[in-house]
Amino acid sequence: MEILMIYGATGYTGGIACNHANSLGLSFVLGGRSLDKLALLSAKLAAPYKAFGVKDASSIASALKGVNVLLNCAGPFGETAEPLMEACIGMGVHYLDFSAELSTYQLADRLGEKAERRGTMLMPGCGGxxxxxxxxxxxxxxxxxxxxxxxxxxxxxxxxxxxxxxxxxxxxxxxxxxxxxxxxxxxxxxxxxxxxxxxxxxxxxxxxxxxxxxxxxxxxxxxxxxxxxxxxxxxxxxxxxxxxxxxxxxxxxxxxxxxxxxxxxxxxxxxxxxxxxxxxGYTFTGIASVECARRVLAGEAMEGFQTPAAVFGKDFxxxxxxxxxxxx
Missing domain, CATH: 3.30.360.10 (Dihydrodipicolinate Reductase; domain 2)
Known part of the structure; x- marks a missing residue:
């Protein structure tokens, strides 16, 4: 079974994404830094959760075991994108986010060949x-x-x-x-x-x-x-x-x-x-990012740094x- 993790699930847009994923009947794991907030959301959505930060690479790798797609909703992405992208590449996990920060895309561009060799996709901008x-x-x-x-x-x-x-x-x-x-x-x-x-x-x-x-x-x-x-x-x-x-x-x-x-x-x-x-825009991003994740879980992915339009087409x-x- 393909597994999706929504990291930053207790944030504002992360919450919209979780609610939409839940309305579609998708199975997903909640992720984030606040154990208490995750526990409350887990009880509401009946979804499992894992609490971990992004400063310890070993903690990220442990949390990503068994995960196939990570949707990162935790900003500022200048703090979360790099450690999570690196961990996803190392673990063979497809990475998605909806960052508006240019540095996130420059990072994905730099890591694109590394991700391609590992057979993983980096798709910042799956919404917005x-x-x-x-x-x-x-x-x-x-x-x-x-x-x-x-x-x-x-x-x-x-x-x-x-x-x-x-x-x-x-x-x-x-x-x-x-x-x-x-x-x-x-x-x-x-x-x-x-x-x-x-x-x-x-x-x-x-x-x-x-x-x-x-x-x-x-x-x-x-x-x-x-x-x-x-x-x-x-x-x-x-x-x-x-x-x-x-x-x-x-x-x-x-x-x-x-x-x-x-x-x-x-x-x-x-x-x-x-x-x-x-x-x-917030509604659009919550829905579009989950749809990206759903399609990637179904096998619609390309290796390396990619964009939604390039992978899913103009009608996405x-x-x-x-x-x-x-x-x-």
Whole structure:
């Protein structure tokens, strides 16, 4: 029997993932650092659990015995991704996460050949912008016959963010704004905003350049040498992180859908545009990450560093109910 472990199960998005996995009737093991919290969640979901941290390699290896797929939901991923990736490679376990931190993808790229030799897959980005935008880009490119010179992608976020996201944004995200230019990551001027129409009735809006991991994943799945990533969203909350709620309520998520847009430009200057409409990002990530894990458990895996779009195809995003694409 193939075994899934959800690590960081007691966190905000980890909890959404666990609840979705449970609703599908999947068998899984809970993992995390807090024994007390795991015990409570275990009683609620009737799932076994293993408590362990990420600072001791032997403890990780022991916890992963018998596990085939690890879904890492424990951020900041700058602290958890490397020891868990290394352990998964050593144990022959497929590794998944939904990090928004560029360093996680640079790490997976560095460890890709090592994982390939071991027959394991590293798939950071099994939810969030990487899954959304990666599939949207492949959808656009299927209808472009000319050589694509550049891709601009934008994410329109909505609603409150979780405490974990706020901490990551404050402590882990690079202060530098990057773009991919002629296959290399270079600095991007944050004042270089671009207009995107998200097909939500509000017309074109100015989107701010940001460093998203899609600078690596879109390039990996398409080979397009010039990529820029943008975000449009609400103003950040001024609430103290320490006293803020763990994350948005179910009602807040339901009232705050996400949208994504892509502009592909050919060498001749022609453009192709498409927009993706989906549920709130946290809901999307919880569902999509579990669907990734379910498919990998069923044997849909490729060795080395991979992306959801490359492994599962452009229609993968449709596994999340309410997600659809409109060609502009």
């Amino acid at each position: 912008s990487v899954a959304m935008l990666g599939c949207l880009v492949l959808h656009v490119l299927q209808n472009v016959e000319q050589h694509v010179a550049s891709i601009d992608v934008a994410l329109r976020i909505a609603g409150p963010i979780s405490r974990g996201t706020a901490i990551t944004a404050r402590d882990r995200l690079s202060p530098e704004c990057l773009q991919r230019c002629q296959n290399a990551l270079t600095l991007q001027d944050v004042s270089n905003t671009q207009q995107f129409d998200f097909d939500d009735g509000k017309g074109p809006v100015a989107c701010t350049p940001v460093t998203l991991p899609d600078l690596i994943t879109v390039w990996k799945s398409t080979g397009v040498p010039n990529i820029r990533t943008f975000v449009h969203g609400s103003e950040p909350s001024t609430t103290d992180i320490a006293t803020s709620p763990e994350g948005p309520t179910t009602e807040q998520r339901e009232a705050s859908p996400y949208h994504a847009a892509v502009i592909a430009t050919t060498r001749d200057g022609n453009t192709k545009r498409s927009v993706l409409h989906t549920v709130n 995003v449709k596994c999340v109910s309410g997600t659809y694409i409109v060609d502009a």
